[in-house]
Amino acid sequence: MRAGGLIVLLCGLLAVVFLSITVGARPISLGDVWAALTAPVSDSTTHRIILELRLPRTLVGLLVGAALGLAGAILQGATRNPLADPGLLGIEAGATLCVVLGIAVFGITTLSGYVWLAFLGAGIATVLVYVIASLGREGATPVKLALGGAAVTAALSSVTSAILLTSVQTLDQIRFWQVGALTGRTMDILWQVAPFLGLGIVLALTTGRILDGLAMGDDVARGLGQRVQLSRAFVGVVAVILAGAATAACGPIAFVGLTIPHVARAITGPNYRWLLPYSMVLGPILLLGADIVGRVIAPPGELQVGIVTAAIGAPFFIAFVRRRKLAEL
Amino acid sequence: MFKSLFAAALLLGFAAAPALAEEWTYTDGTGQTVTLDHVPNRIVMHANTAAGLIPLGIRPIAIYVDTPVAEDKSLQGLDLTGIEIVGEAWGQIDIEKVAALKPDLFLAEWWPLDKAFSGLESGAGSTNQQILKLAPITGPTQGDSIVKLIGDYEVLAKSLGADLNAPQVVADKAAFEASLEKFKAAVAAKPNLTALPIWAGTDGLYVAATAGASELMDFASWGLKLITPEVADDRGYWETLSWEQADKYQPDLVLVDNRSDATMETAKAQPMWTSIKAAAAGQVTDWPAFWLRNYKAYAGALDKLTAAIEAADENLTN
Numbered sequence: 001m002r003a004g005g006l007i008v009l010l011c012g013l014l015a016v017v018f019l020s021i022t023v024g025a026r027p028i029s030l031g032d033v034w035a036a037l038t039a040p041v042s043d044s045t046t047h048r049i050i051l052e053l054r055l056p057r058t059l060v061g062l063l064v065g066a067a068l069g070l071a072g073a074i075l076q077g078a079t080r081n082p083l084a085d086p087g088l089l090g091i092e093a094g095a096t097l098c099v100v101l102g103i104a105v106f107g108i109t110t111l112s113g114y115v116w117l118a119f120l121g122a123g124i125a126t127v128l129v130y131v132i133a134s135l136g137r138e139g140a141t142p143v144k145l146a147l148g149g150a151a152v153t154a155a156l157s158s159v160t161s162a163i164l165l166t167s168v169q170t171l172d173q174i175r176f177w178q179v180g181a182l183t184g185r186t187m188d189i190l191w192q193v194a195p196f197l198g199l200g201i202v203l204a205l206t207t208g209r210i211l212d213g214l215a216m217g218d219d220v221a222r223g224l225g226q227r228v229q230l231s232r233a234f235v236g237v238v239a240v241i242l243a244g245a246a247t248a249a250c251g252p253i254a255f256v257g258l259t260i261p262h263v264a265r266a267i268t269g270p271n272y273r274w275l276l277p278y279s280m281v282l283g284p285i286l287l288l289g290a291d292i293v294g295r296v297i298a299p300p301g302e303l304q305v306g307i308v309t310a311a312i313g314a315p316f317f318i319a320f321v322r323r324r325k326l327a328e329l
Numbered sequence: 330m331f332k333s334l335f336a337a338a339l340l341l342g343f344a345a346a347p348a349l350a351e352e353w354t355y356t357d358g359t360g361q362t363v364t365l366d367h368v369p370n371r372i373v374m375h376a377n378t379a380a381g382l383i384p385l386g387i388r389p390i391a392i393y394v395d396t397p398v399a400e401d402k403s404l405q406g407l408d409l410t411g412i413e414i415v416g417e418a419w420g421q422i423d424i425e426k427v428a429a430l431k432p433d434l435f436l437a438e439w440w441p442l443d444k445a446f447s448g449l450e451s452g453a454g455s456t457n458q459q460i461l462k463l464a465p466i467t468g469p470t471q472g473d474s475i476v477k478l479i480g481d482y483e484v485l486a487k488s489l490g491a492d493l494n495a496p497q498v499v500a501d502k503a504a505f506e507a508s509l510e511k512f513k514a515a516v517a518a519k520p521n522l523t524a525l526p527i528w529a530g531t532d533g534l535y536v537a538a539t540a541g542a543s544e545l546m547d548f549a550s551w552g553l554k555l556i557t558p559e560v561a562d563d564r565g566y567w568e569t570l571s572w573e574q575a576d577k578y579q580p581d582l583v584l585v586d587n588r589s590d591a592t593m594e595t596a597k598a599q600p601m602w603t604s605i606k607a608a609a610a611g612q613v614t615d616w617p618a619f620w621l622r623n624y625k626a627y628a629g630a631l632d633k634l635t636a637a638i639e640a641a642d643e644n645l646t647n
């Protein structure tokens with residue numbers, strides 16, 4: 001039954017990918033789309049829109065959606081915190097600060113330049129959170145990780161705000177990145193982040209057994225022979241790879257990571273070996289779906305996917321939470 | 330005898346008093362009049378107003394800027410020695426620094442759409458209004474022409490004691506008029522040429538409405554054919570186009586907002602930038618957007634535009 005559900009979702013994902021390539025701010029006929037994909041003419045504007053705008057943004061959306069869904073699921077599992085998302089460990093705050101510093105201090109203005117900065121920031125912030133949480137006798141417990149993450153996020157965000165308040169030019173540059181968007185993502189950016197996203201996704205799918213163990217509580221997990229601290233550190237590293245690369249590619253889109261695991265959990269129950277693949281498929285359905293809505297809702301312009309995800313996702317999530325008892329972590 | 334002498338001295342004194350402390354009056358574009366009992370000489374100005382008045386010989390004691398000073402286009406090339414900076418972010422004025430300077434007047438531009446002087450807009454810092462307790466504020470009105478605005482600055486500068494016949498002032502104006510003639514001639518020589526003023530972001534292409542920018546209205550009045558976008562947003566400044574729609578307008582010359590150098594880089598990095606034929610052909614130049622305030626800067630901007638117009642193929646698009 002769970003396998004059948006996954007197949008249904010995969011069909012849904014295919015449909016979203018199809019729409020993502022065929023629907024946009026510029027109406028393009030299916031025939032032209034097919035021609036662009038099979039026999040592209042290099043000076044045709046229509047063909048270039050398909051190949052240089054829609055295809056990269058669809059692929060980026062696919063990978064980033066999967067990464068965010070998985071990152072949220074494994075973070076919620078590792079910290080046993082239903083509110084965990086890539087924002088929790090300071091990943092997004094760190095990435096944002098590094099990108100802002102890059103613009104303000106080094107004058108970097110290209111999206112491909114932001115990628116490495118975001119990665120660096122995500123890594124530094126997470127290490128910092130982990131070190132803070134590890135202080136004291138009992139090591140990095142879920143509660144201390146959450147508190148450390150909240151504190152580091154607050155500290156980094158205030159530095160970011162201070163820089164943005166004093167430099168309008170930096171604010172101008174960062175504003176579209178900070179909302180979270182799939183527009184303007186070219187093949188270059190895809191090639192930069194795809195290896196990390198691919199690796200992260202494969203590693204995340206192997207953490208099912210670890211997370212099922214951690215879900216029983218640290219003591220039980222330890223009793224079953226699991227090395228709790230090591231497991232948690234491994235899952236943390238995978239989450240940084242996933243969320244860091246996703247943030248690098250699209251800017252901070254936190255909402256997907258928070259909600260998708262809850263939706264997946266409602267379908268699969270608490271078993272991570274099913275929850276992880278479900279999250280991986282549901283993530284891009286939400287992200288690409290929101291992106292498609294954003295493309296057609298404000299013609300001849302577009303709305304950023306970060307805004308649409310939150311606008312569509314939040315009411316849906318509230319209704320979802322109210323209607324059914326969420327599976328406990 | 331002494332008595333009458335005393336009376337005469339008193340009379341003389343009264344007669345002389347107004348001549349010693351001359352009254353100063355200025356009426357802004359909305360009809361509001363500011364009167365001071367002396368010609369102000371401790372003036373705090375918004376950066377753009379300083380950019381209008383410094384070249385005419387009137388120097389502020391302090392300025393507030395919407396960005397870090399180095400990033401403000403209007404201040405480029407001006408000598409700011411001895412001028413204190415009391416704000417380097419939009420809407421932020423350091424009220425304590427300003428109070429310590431004991432200013433006798435604030436000068437800024439009146440924005441009819443916002444119904445406010447620069448720095449006192451509704452979104453600006455809430456403490457900014459307190460500058461009005463230190464001294465009154467006035468200044469010329471933003472309108473449909475930078476040339477008219479510069480003329481308003483000349484009137485204001487003269488009332489503040491500037492010598493508009495100073496050699497540098499006269500030379501700057503003459504240079505501008507020469508540049509303007511060349512610009513008009515270049516435009517007249519290419520009657521088919523159309524231009525499109527834009528701002529570029531990774532999220533889309535923003536096409537400027539001519540009526541939203543004073544210098545664009547100047548260019549149009551001098552014969553340059555600017556494409557006007559069909560739909561403008563609620564403030565009437567821009568039409569937002571998805572990059573998929575970037576080829577909606579096909580000008581012969583693209584003018585890129587140059588308030589930030591990054592805008593041109595962003596534009597060139599977009600795959601669909603070259604779907605605008607003029608961009609593909611390299612017929613792209615700077616649009617000195619919203620920041621021209623004096624003849625010298627205007628002459629430089631016009632020369633650059635003239636060169637681009639002369640080099641452009643006017644029949645690139647029809």
